[in-house]
Amino acid sequence: MNWRQYARTPRVAERTARALRAGEKLSKDSAKTGRVLSPVRLTGRTLASSFWGKAWCANLEAYRDYEYRLPRGRSYVRSGAVLDLQIEPGRIAAVVAGSRAQPYDVEIKIKPLATAQWSRLKTQCAGEIGSLIELLEGRLSDRVMGIVTDPAQGLFPKPREIEMTCSCPDWATMCKHVAAVLYGVGARLDSEPELLFTLRNLEHGELIAAAVDLGAAPVKSQRKTIAAEDLSGVFGIELADAPRARPAREPRPAAEAKPPAKRRPAPPPTPRSGTVKRKVGAPRGKGNTKR
Numbered sequence: 001m002n003w004r005q006y007a008r009t010p011r012v013a014e015r016t017a018r019a020l021r022a023g024e025k026l027s028k029d030s031a032k033t034g035r036v037l038s039p040v041r042l043t044g045r046t047l048a049s050s051f052w053g054k055a056w057c058a059n060l061e062a063y064r065d066y067e068y069r070l071p072r073g074r075s076y077v078r079s080g081a082v083l084d085l086q087i088e089p090g091r092i093a094a095v096v097a098g099s100r101a102q103p104y105d106v107e108i109k110i111k112p113l114a115t116a117q118w119s120r121l122k123t124q125c126a127g128e129i130g131s132l133i134e135l136l137e138g139r140l141s142d143r144v145m146g147i148v149t150d151p152a153q154g155l156f157p158k159p160r161e162i163e164m165t166c167s168c169p170d171w172a173t174m175c176k177h178v179a180a181v182l183y184g185v186g187a188r189l190d191s192e193p194e195l196l197f198t199l200r201n202l203e204h205g206e207l208i209a210a211a212v213d214l215g216a217a218p219v220k221s222q223r224k225t226i227a228a229e230d231l232s233g234v235f236g237i238e239l240a241d242a243p244r245a246r247p248a249r250e251p252r253p254a255a256e257a258k259p260p261a262k263r264r265p266a267p268p269p270t271p272r273s274g275t276v277k278r279k280v281g282a283p284r285g286k287g288n289t290k291r
């Protein structure tokens, strides 16, 4: 064992023990009020193993704004520091154990996906996703993967769409607790991939519905997407190990759902109830293909 390992190991063990104690206390306190905790518990070294979980983490790591704090966040989430993680439309609320006895409250607000962007995604994916199960398990063609993970036009939030706060004294824009929570979201998407759509205020079934409405012919995309070989390298998805199926929520097969005669452009986007339409500025960084 070299000195670096020696220095690191006790710290990790100490942090894990501290997180465990804080988790037990929070659990007792929550039981009194009937609050249900949803901690992030990782099994093994892998933060996320599904397509959606890995894609979420890959998106975070693509932004230089975050690069400094992410390693600490990874280490924190691995030590079990994320004691509670709740994901709702446009908001992530979490409790994270830190160096003090009292854990920190983290809140991350994420702007909903712009309506026009969602409509474009639905049009681009039309006819290419067979079922909700395939969608949630990430069993997508390389082309669809490229569309949904596109840094400028895909489903994942960009730094300017993310607003984060933490009750710790760290003044950094992204403290290690926030970073841990963001990785925790990646881990959570392994078991509940639909939460990505919840977070962006989207109805994931609409991606399938769009396929049915528009008929079987895929809409040709003019947009540049990530090359297939790059994606398989990034995600390396094991299809056989995909998360559990949801037979109860699977739609009828497209073939018997509707005749594929209707071939018209996607209907104008309708604001969903409770959804506030927001204008989102042009994305920065490479890959900006916004017209």
Ligand SMILES: [Zn+2]
Residues within 6 Å of the ligand: 104, 166, 167, 168, 169, 170, 175, 176, 177, 178
């Ligand atoms: Zn913090």
